[in-house]
Amino acid sequence: MSCTQRAAQCMALTAVMATTLVSAQTRQQKTFACGPKPMVSIINEYGPIVVHAGAGNQVVLTYVVHSDKVEVDTDQNGDRITVESHVLTPTGEDAKRVDYELLVPAGASVILHSNSGPISAENLRGEISMRGDTANMDLRNINDGHIHLETLSGTINLQEVHDVHVEANTVGGDILMKNVSGPLVNVSSNQGKIYYDGDFGGSGSYKLTSHSGDIEANIPATVSMDVTAKSDKGQVDDDFPLQPKTHSTFTPEKGHSFMGIAGRAASSVWLHTFSGRIRLKQRK
Amino acid sequence: MTEAEAIERAQKGDGDAFEALYSLHKRRVYSLCLRMTGNPTDAEDLAQEAFLQLFRKISTFRGESAFSTWLHRMTVNVVLMQLRKKSLPVVSLDESPDGDEEAPKRDLGADDLNLSGAMDRVELNRAVENLPPGYRSVFVLHDVEGFEHNEIANMVGCSIGNSKSQLHKARMKLREVLKQHRAGKAEKKQA
Amino acid sequence: MLNCEQFEDLLPEVIDGGAWSAEQRAHAQNCKSCTSLVNDLRNIAQESKYLAESDEPSPRVWQELRKSLVAEGLIRKPAKHGRLMDFFFAPRWRPILVPVGAVAALAIVFLAYQSDRAPVNAPGTSAKVGVAAGDQSNVALLDDEDVQLLNQLSMDSPAVRASYEDSLKNVNLYIRDAKEVARKNPGNDVAQDALMQAYKEKTMVYEMAANRSAH
Numbered sequence: 198m199s200c201t202q203r204a205a206q207c208m209a210l211t212a213v214m215a216t217t218l219v220s221a222q223t224r225q226q227k228t229f230a231c232g233p234k235p236m237v238s239i240i241n242e243y244g245p246i247v248v249h250a251g252a253g254n255q256v257v258l259t260y261v262v263h264s265d266k267v268e269v270d271t272d273q274n275g276d277r278i279t280v281e282s283h284v285l286t287p288t289g290e291d292a293k294r295v296d297y298e299l300l301v302p303a304g305a306s307v308i309l310h311s312n313s314g315p316i317s318a319e320n321l322r323g324e325i326s327m328r329g330d331t332a333n334m335d336l337r338n339i340n341d342g343h344i345h346l347e348t349l350s351g352t353i354n355l356q357e358v359h360d361v362h363v364e365a366n367t368v369g370g371d372i373l374m375k376n377v378s379g380p381l382v383n384v385s386s387n388q389g390k391i392y393y394d395g396d397f398g399g400s401g402s403y404k405l406t407s408h409s410g411d412i413e414a415n416i417p418a419t420v421s422m423d424v425t426a427k428s429d430k431g432q433v434d435d436d437f438p439l440q441p442k443t444h445s446t447f448t449p450e451k452g453h454s455f456m457g458i459a460g461r462a463a464s465s466v467w468l469h470t471f472s473g474r475i476r477l478k479q480r481k
Numbered sequence: 482m483t484e485a486e487a488i489e490r491a492q493k494g495d496g497d498a499f500e501a502l503y504s505l506h507k508r509r510v511y512s513l514c515l516r517m518t519g520n521p522t523d524a525e526d527l528a529q530e531a532f533l534q535l536f537r538k539i540s541t542f543r544g545e546s547a548f549s550t551w552l553h554r555m556t557v558n559v560v561l562m563q564l565r566k567k568s569l570p571v572v573s574l575d576e577s578p579d580g581d582e583e584a585p586k587r588d589l590g591a592d593d594l595n596l597s598g599a600m601d602r603v604e605l606n607r608a609v610e611n612l613p614p615g616y617r618s619v620f621v622l623h624d625v626e627g628f629e630h631n632e633i634a635n636m637v638g639c640s641i642g643n644s645k646s647q648l649h650k651a652r653m654k655l656r657e658v659l660k661q662h663r664a665g666k667a668e669k670k671q672a
Numbered sequence: 673m674l675n676c677e678q679f680e681d682l683l684p685e686v687i688d689g690g691a692w693s694a695e696q697r698a699h700a701q702n703c704k705s706c707t708s709l710v711n712d713l714r715n716i717a718q719e720s721k722y723l724a725e726s727d728e729p730s731p732r733v734w735q736e737l738r739k740s741l742v743a744e745g746l747i748r749k750p751a752k753h754g755r756l757m758d759f760f761f762a763p764r765w766r767p768i769l770v771p772v773g774a775v776a777a778l779a780i781v782f783l784a785y786q787s788d789r790a791p792v793n794a795p796g797t798s799a800k801v802g803v804a805a806g807d808q809s810n811v812a813l814l815d816d817e818d819v820q821l822l823n824q825l826s827m828d829s830p831a832v833r834a835s836y837e838d839s840l841k842n843v844n845l846y847i848r849d850a851k852e853v854a855r856k857n858p859g860n861d862v863a864q865d866a867l868m869q870a871y872k873e874k875t876m877v878y879e880m881a882a883n884r885s886a887h
Contacts, residue, residue: 366876368839387873411722469866499746500734525729528733625721
């Protein structure tokens, strides 16, 4: 074979490989016209989902498919848009991967499922539901509406979430909350840590529970709450000055529970773990 | 079952009891290995080895100290042995302020961004993982795991002064990284 | 009088509880920058304690560890399940096992919760999940429905099965502990609430498994 023929062969092979690589990772974008409060669901077996608030009454879906063994099916019925990753032939995780990015009206409701995650949402006002076996979940600047999060081992991170009904559950992951408030905030982690930094505001009901994970709340001196904390087998540390509560059927047990009020006791706070440690700290 | 029950049953060969003990302590052990090595695969191998060594000796445990303390020390020994085997730096031997690794210097003229108030633990975790290996070991052993400098000096084979110096460098480096992160976030908010 | 650089050079010796000299104290009182530095470094040290258990190893670690323990004869108790279970978990049953399992799990959760609210010594009220009162030492970490669910998930991948197995064991431990507290404190709302939360977690795991199979 001559040098020219060999070079031509190499170039052809390179071109084929490049084409294969390019076609293996395919980026597509689709736009759906909708009203100000559409309902969008994404079911993705493997890969990240990122949702931001966008301009106008439209949903812009951008996705990257990582192999030809998976395709994306979309469907729209009025304001309801469904997106699903459809695995064509049984394959490994990397080949099943689809990366999603979604721009939606701020008032949209979203249902996001990805077994691996991560899943994130920002600057929204509607209903948000996330589910994923090992998916880490990150939500920021969410106002009004309802957040419902479920994961087996992912970490849940909530920042600047206000006037929202929050329900978050993880078995093995941590739950980190910064400036989270609402009429109802119920979070639970079986083994992971629950960390709350905020003011338990909004005259809400807050319930932070775990089986063996530690619970820590870092709160300002101006907090207004009625708090009860209990660890059946673990230790509790109350580093925040509380006023005694006069009418209660709960009997604190030294070292394992405490209760009290701060300010006008506007919010109700319940911290409970079976064997973790509870710590209530005053923010400096 | 309680830990005491699990230990007793594990001493009799009960598989569920071993698993219960593993579940109780796996995060602590793995997190320590991960922080010291910076590599999840190595950390998993070392965590497995630490538990295996512990379980081999469980019949000798009589409850003189807390089980977790025993496991903790064993894990540190396993990790340090591995780091030495691979000739990876455990602690920088240079005691001078300007050691081999770049010592972070404070910009004395600039305003300090106060880090008091809630720290982003995800960011802190990431920053610790990215510390140079020499700083990271002492930082992890002291600030995360709670060992004293004399214990660290014994374990890693350095002087107490060196241990304190490396810890200080690690904290300064973390401070720098966290400040940069916070400044970046503040800029984004203004934009 | 110390300058900032000299102050910082002396910090490692004193910041964690050493004795401050009068010069160091004077500089700290007058220098906002150095005070901020000391606060930041102490804050970092304090927050770092909470990193001690922040990461979780993959299920592979326990799988390999278990193999070693069995190989070295450290695990000596026999396996729990025999050939009868293999018959029921044959491939022809798999398509119906998960939806049936999920419905069964929800029914069990409801029945178990109802029976836990009843007085401990009422006849016929022992929960289906868990054990009779006073027999905590023999509770397995997985019940039959759990094993059934896991076998269905094994069709996905060993890693998925391991992740669910881990979660089921943790929630079962929670249920066990919550039942113990509820049993010792009959009629106590706090104890009942914790038990309900534990069951809710288990329901969540089942629902996630069912949702996985549906897609």
